[in-house]
Amino acid sequence: MKLETKAVTKRYGTHAALDGASFATGDEARVIALLGPSGGGKSTLLRVLGSLLVPDEGSISIDARTLPHDEDGALIERRANGFVFQGYNLFPHLTALQNITLPLREVHGMSEAQATQRALELLHRLGLEGHEHKRPSQLSGGQQQRAAIARALAPKPRLLLLDEPTSALDPVMTGEVLDVIRELAEAGQSIILATHEISFARKVADWVVFLAAGKVQESSSASDFFTKPQTELAQQYLEGLSKYR
Amino acid sequence: MTASPDSTVSPTRRALYALALLALASAVFYALFSSVAYRWNWDGVWLYRQQFGYGWLTTMGLSLIAMIVSVALGFLLMLGKRSPWEPVRMFCSGVVELVRGSPLLVQLLIGHYIIANALRIDQPVFTGIILLGCFEGAYLAEIFRGAVESISASQLEAARAVGFNKVQTYRFVIIPQALRRALPGTTGQLVSLIKDSSLLSVIGIEELVQKVKIMNAATYKPLEGFLPLALAYLIVTLPLSYLARRLERRFAYET
Numbered sequence: 001m002k003l004e005t006k007a008v009t010k011r012y013g014t015h016a017a018l019d020g021a022s023f024a025t026g027d028e029a030r031v032i033a034l035l036g037p038s039g040g041g042k043s044t045l046l047r048v049l050g051s052l053l054v055p056d057e058g059s060i061s062i063d064a065r066t067l068p069h070d071e072d073g074a075l076i077e078r079r080a081n082g083f084v085f086q087g088y089n090l091f092p093h094l095t096a097l098q099n100i101t102l103p104l105r106e107v108h109g110m111s112e113a114q115a116t117q118r119a120l121e122l123l124h125r126l127g128l129e130g131h132e133h134k135r136p137s138q139l140s141g142g143q144q145q146r147a148a149i150a151r152a153l154a155p156k157p158r159l160l161l162l163d164e165p166t167s168a169l170d171p172v173m174t175g176e177v178l179d180v181i182r183e184l185a186e187a188g189q190s191i192i193l194a195t196h197e198i199s200f201a202r203k204v205a206d207w208v209v210f211l212a213a214g215k216v217q218e219s220s221s222a223s224d225f226f227t228k229p230q231t232e233l234a235q236q237y238l239e240g241l242s243k244y245r
Numbered sequence: 246m247t248a249s250p251d252s253t254v255s256p257t258r259r260a261l262y263a264l265a266l267l268a269l270a271s272a273v274f275y276a277l278f279s280s281v282a283y284r285w286n287w288d289g290v291w292l293y294r295q296q297f298g299y300g301w302l303t304t305m306g307l308s309l310i311a312m313i314v315s316v317a318l319g320f321l322l323m324l325g326k327r328s329p330w331e332p333v334r335m336f337c338s339g340v341v342e343l344v345r346g347s348p349l350l351v352q353l354l355i356g357h358y359i360i361a362n363a364l365r366i367d368q369p370v371f372t373g374i375i376l377l378g379c380f381e382g383a384y385l386a387e388i389f390r391g392a393v394e395s396i397s398a399s400q401l402e403a404a405r406a407v408g409f410n411k412v413q414t415y416r417f418v419i420i421p422q423a424l425r426r427a428l429p430g431t432t433g434q435l436v437s438l439i440k441d442s443s444l445l446s447v448i449g450i451e452e453l454v455q456k457v458k459i460m461n462a463a464t465y466k467p468l469e470g471f472l473p474l475a476l477a478y479l480i481v482t483l484p485l486s487y488l489a490r491r492l493e494r495r496f497a498y499e500t
Contacts, residue, residue, distance in 0.1 A: 052406055079408035089403035093421050093496075102417060103407035151407065 001063055001159075001190050002027045003049065005216075008058030010044050017044040018055065019214030025207045026221060031185045033205035033222065034194040037237060040212040042194040043163050049192055050161040051077035062159075079107055082152030086164040088144040090136040096123060096147040097132040100154045108155045115154075122150040126180055142173030149180055153189075160184065162193045198241050202226050210234045289464030290473060293456075297470075300456030301477050307374050307452065308439045314378025315438060316431075319385025326390055337386070344383035349444055352376055357448040373445040381438045385431060392427035393419055425496040432489035436482045443478075453477060 004024040010017050018041045025032060034042040047053040049060060051067055051074040060067045068074055090099050100119035104110045110118070123132055126146040136144050145165055152160055162181065166174040178200050185191055185204045195201055201208065201222070208225040210218040210233075217231045229235045290297070325337030344352070353376055361372040396419050404414040446455035457470035 050406075052402070075408065075410060078406070083403075083406035085399065085403070085406075087399055089399050089406070091400070091403065091418060091422075093425075103409070106413055106417065107408040155408075 001025075001029055003029065003032065003060075003062055003192075005045075005049075005060045006058055008045070008048060008055045008060060010048060010053060010055045016214050017041050018048065020058070021045060021211065021214065021216045022058075023209050023216040023219035025209070025219065029207035030188070031191045031193065031205045032207045032209060033201040034192065034209050034211060035196075035198065035201060035237070036211035036217070041214040042211055044214075045209070045211060046161050046163050046192060046194045050081045050083060050159065051075075052081075052083060052161075079155075080158045082155065082157035082160045084145070084148050084152050084160070084162040084165050086167045088136065088141070088148045088168075090144055090148055090151070092136050095133045095135055096128060096139065096150075099136075099147060100151045103151070104154055118154055119150070122153055123147070126150050127176070140173065141169050142176045145169065145173070145177050146180055149177070149184075153184070158190065160189055160191045162191065162195075164194055164196065166195070166197060196241065198226075198238065210237070212237075283468065285469065286466060287469055289460060289466050290469050292464070293460040293470075296456050296460060297453070297473065297477075300451060300453035303451060304439070304442055304453040304477075305481060307370060307377070307445070307450070308442045311374045311377040311381065311442065312435055312438055314374060315381035315385055315434075318378055318382030319389055322382060322386035323389040323393060326386065327393070341383045341386050344380055345387075349377075349380050349441055350447060352380060353444060353448050369445075369448050369450050373442075373448055373450050377438065377442055377445065380441065381434055384434050384437075388427050388430035388434060389423070391430075392423035395426055396422055425493070428489060428493050428496065432486060436485055439482055439485075440478060 002025055006022050008018050008021045021041065034045055036042055044053065048055050049062075054069055054071065054074050067077055090096070091102075094102060097116070097119050100122065101112070101115040104115035104118060105112060120132065123129065126149060128143060128146055128150070131139060131143060131147075136147070139147065149162075149165070165181065166177050169177060174197070178197065181191070181193070182200075182204050191204075193201070193205070205222045208218070208220060208222050209216055210225065210229075210231070212233050218225065218229065218234050220230070225234070226238070229238060322337045322341055325333050326341070328334050328337070353373070356376040357369060357372050361367075361369075366372055400418055400422070401414065404418040409417060442452060443454040445452055446458065449455075451459075453474060457474050461467050461470045
């Protein structure tokens, strides 16, 4: 998959979360890590790439196909993607199972039986056997995040977008969730991942986009980025993050 | 949901407290009533029991229809206040503020003697139901709006992320969660509606209060009718509140 953005800008009021972000990945990028300091625009870029947000200016293309700028087009586009957020964002009034089956039935037109079968298959694969009928509040953070990943994967998304999926988790739960993401990456799922877990990014990512202050500072293959970062900002960032781990 | 404070007290204890409070209240009321030199005579009330029953049925029937009107109208006004079009928002806000800001009595008189008259509607019961529904609907609109706006932005984003369109987001994410938050306020408002229906007597509807007034006038007894009147409202409003608490518990889940 080749991702390309040209001068993408997204403003919230007067603050530009993305300020003319441009980059292009290699033709065969499959697991793309968005790295950079907090407030640098990672989350916004992730949402724009997944059509969850429409940019104010600029264009985005995936494999030479330009993403639509209108809300209806963006809806169709993002129905083909799966999202996982930092705060899990499961629906609290539904069980883990219902969180997965509801979008399958209502958005993707599956029958109740098909949807349930698909949801159970994923919940079991992600180690949530026995938790199918629990509400999110009855699950641990790591279990909630795995249920959220199951919800995102259920419609077999073209692209799985994860926005700092482990930032709210303790180290043990972080490990559980990263294991799941690594398995998905190894199984061939296309992934865009915004994260601060650089040693994890080093293991799974094949392309890195480094953002700061709403601009793309660096876009290179993961091996190049981690061995010889080009910009001083990226060097400082990597040094700062690897100091204690 | 946080544990309710009464969960720490055992049921037996609560029953004992209830008995004690009931005994105390009875004693106070007995003392108050017996200190007034009034000769109670319940014959008139008994004589008019059938009329009283008709009045009660009328009150409950028109309250029920007005409830449906008020919930539907409250929902529409809430949607209107969240509309993307400014004139619609302004109109709905204006209606809510005007209706909530003026007394129901005035609305009933103007609605019946001027508006219904001008529109040649000669059905006080119909007019009364609509006016009562509008009045309570304006309050419900604000209760509903508060509940809908309390749904967090991350829930709305999750709804977009799974591919829900606007209608699906309301149906599957906003309304089920807002329902639970709106429930206590809504029940309170519906209990108010039943009591407020007593004002419909001013436009000549023979509901419960009007029947009691007729009965009091006919029997020359100014007070006797009002005690059963209070009971007649309580036997509906208390179970309604109880039912609402049960529902709240059934919808309870942690967020």
